[in-house]
Structure formats: C-alpha cells, structure tokens
Amino acid sequence: MSENTELVTRNEGPGELVHRLPVAAPAVDIYENEHEILLHADMPGVVKDDIAINIDNGKMTLSGFRRLQSTGASAWREFTDTEYRRTFSVPQSIDIAKVHAEIKDGVLRLHLPKSDAAKPRQIEITAG
Amino acid sequence: MMTRWSDLNQVLGAMDLFRTRMNNVFNEFDRSHQSDLPWTGNGSFPRTNLTDTGDNLEVIAEVPGVAREDLNVKIQGNYLEISGQCASDAPEGYTVHRTERKKTSFSRSFTLPYDVDADKVQANIKDGLLKMILPKSEKAKPRQISIN
Numbered sequence: 001m002s003e004n005t006e007l008v009t010r011n012e013g014p015g016e017l018v019h020r021l022p023v024a025a026p027a028v029d030i031y032e033n034e035h036e037i038l039l040h041a042d043m044p045g046v047v048k049d050d051i052a053i054n055i056d057n058g059k060m061t062l063s064g065f066r067r068l069q070s071t072g073a074s075a076w077r078e079f080t081d082t083e084y085r086r087t088f089s090v091p092q093s094i095d096i097a098k099v100h101a102e103i104k105d106g107v108l109r110l111h112l113p114k115s116d117a118a119k120p121r122q123i124e125i126t127a128g
Numbered sequence: 129m130m131t132r133w134s135d136l137n138q139v140l141g142a143m144d145l146f147r148t149r150m151n152n153v154f155n156e157f158d159r160s161h162q163s164d165l166p167w168t169g170n171g172s173f174p175r176t177n178l179t180d181t182g183d184n185l186e187v188i189a190e191v192p193g194v195a196r197e198d199l200n201v202k203i204q205g206n207y208l209e210i211s212g213q214c215a216s217d218a219p220e221g222y223t224v225h226r227t228e229r230k231k232t233s234f235s236r237s238f239t240l241p242y243d244v245d246a247d248k249v250q251a252n253i254k255d256g257l258l259k260m261i262l263p264k265s266e267k268a269k270p271r272q273i274s275i276n
Binding site for chain 1: 148152172175176177178179180181182184185186188190191192193194195217218219221222223224225226227228229230241253255256257
C-alpha cells in the first residue's frame with residue numbers, strides 16, 4: 001500500500017513556478033513645461049534592456065527589473081532583486097509616438113512630448 | 129466525486145498562494161522606496177548590502193543619480209563612512225508636479241565585521257550602484273591550518 005496519505009496529488013502548474021520578484025514603486029519627480037512632461041524615476045541597478053514602458057488606454061506602466069549578482073556569504077542585506085513598477089495616467093494631450101526615454105546612473109528620464117494641438121498658441125489678431 | 133476533488137484543489141491552491149505571500153513578507157519588507165517610513169530613520173540612506181567572499185568584503189550601495197564626484201568614502205580600520213550629495217537635477221523652466229526623489233546630502237557609517245586594508249579598496253559606480261571591494265587586512269584573512 002502506498003505510504004502517501006495525501007488526498008490529492010497535484011502538480012504545480014507553470015504559472016505557480018515562476019519566481020516573483022518583490023515589487024517596489026520607484027520614487028519619481030514629475031516636471032512639465034509647455035512642450036513636454038518630464039519624469040525622472042530612481043531605478044538603481046536597472047540596465048537599459050530590463051526596462052519596459054507601456055502606454056495603453058491612457059495608462060502608462062513603467063517596469064524595470066534589477067538583478068544583483070552577488071557571491072559570498074551575506075552579512076546584511078537591505079535591498080534585493082526588485083521589480084520597479086509604477087503606473088501613471090497619461091493625459092490625452094501627449095503625443096505617444098514621440099515618447100522617448102534614457103537611463104543614466106540608475107535614473108530613468110522619460111520625455112512625454114505634448115501634441116501640437118495641445119501646445120499653447122498665441123493668436124494674432126488682424127486688423128479688419 | 130471528481131468535482132469534489134477539484135474543489136479541494138482550489139482550496140489548496142488558495143492556501144499555496146497564501147503561503148507564497150507569507151514567504152515573501154520579509155523580502156517585501158523594503159518594498160516602498162520612500163525613506164519616510166517610521167521604521168527607517170534618516171540614517172538609512174543609502175541602503176547597502178554587505179557580503180563576505182572570504183578574502184574580501186563587498187559593499188553595494190544604492191546611489192541613483194549621484195555623480196562620482198559627489199560621493200565620499202572614508203575607511204579606517206573597520207569603520208566605513210559613505211557620504212555625499214544628491215545633486216538636484218531639476219530642469220530649468222519647468223513647473224514641478226511631484227518631487228519624491230531625495231535631493232539632500234547624506235551620510236552613513238558602518239562598523240565592518242573585519243578590519244580592511246584601506247589602500248587596496250576598489251570602488252566603482254555603475255547604473256546607480258556603488259560597488260566596493262574591501263580586502264580584509266592580513267590578520268583578518270582566513271588561514272589554512274595544516275594538521276600534523
């Protein structure tokens with residue numbers, strides 16, 4: 001007779017085997033001028049290839065993975081592998097096709113240019 | 129009968145999810161990156177990891193956006209001090225909507241578990257992480273003892 005006293009045998013599905021990184025919201029600064037909205041986000045340890053920025057249906061999701069390579073015995077550990085993730089609402093005045101970003105020294109700089117229609121415009125009055 | 133089993137499976141699946149969450153409680157302890165949490169004082173920036181690789185100690189610190197020139201590292205015996213300045217990178221002519229990122233000077237000191245050889249310390253900064261390799265001083269290094 002089987003020693004197994006489990007009522008059911010179940011195998012873990014593929015979705016449950018995925019190792020999930022802890023998620024943290026990066027600290028951000030947001031600036032705006034008449035041409036664009038500028039977002040700075042702290043993502044220390046994240047390299048260019050591990051960042052994804054999705055804009056869909058008025059929502060922008062920033063996501064960046066950090067994988068630390070560490071060897072040796074850990075004496076103390078205050079941060080770990082992390083997924084930085086944060087979602088923002090994007091106004092309709094943003095020209096999504098022209099959004100661009102760069103990352104330097106662990107700071108992501110995301111430029112969200114406004115579409116021409118949304119820029120302030122000086123109306124000239126002609127003498128009639 | 130089979131339907132009952134699948135009900136049980138669902139319950140166990142939920143238990144598994146709960147267990148995974150509980151396993152992650154301590155990993156997610158640092159999930160918020162704002163430093164104004166009650167249990168992190170002002171002295172907890174930058175956050176660091178320390179590992180011991182036998183001959184060396186390795187310190188990694190999170191210093192996003194801090195320039196090399198703005199960082200100071202002081203070492204004496206087993207005392208390590210990291211200080212510096214998060215320079216403001218606010219662009220000119222923009223209105224500010226939100227400022228969560230740190231823009232002040234910081235200083236943090238540590239007592240390392242061993243004395244280190246300050247002359248041979250290597251430090252580099254990449255992608256906002258400061259990485260230092262601190263060789264242990266000769267008398268603190270592990271030594272192989274031959275048994276007669």
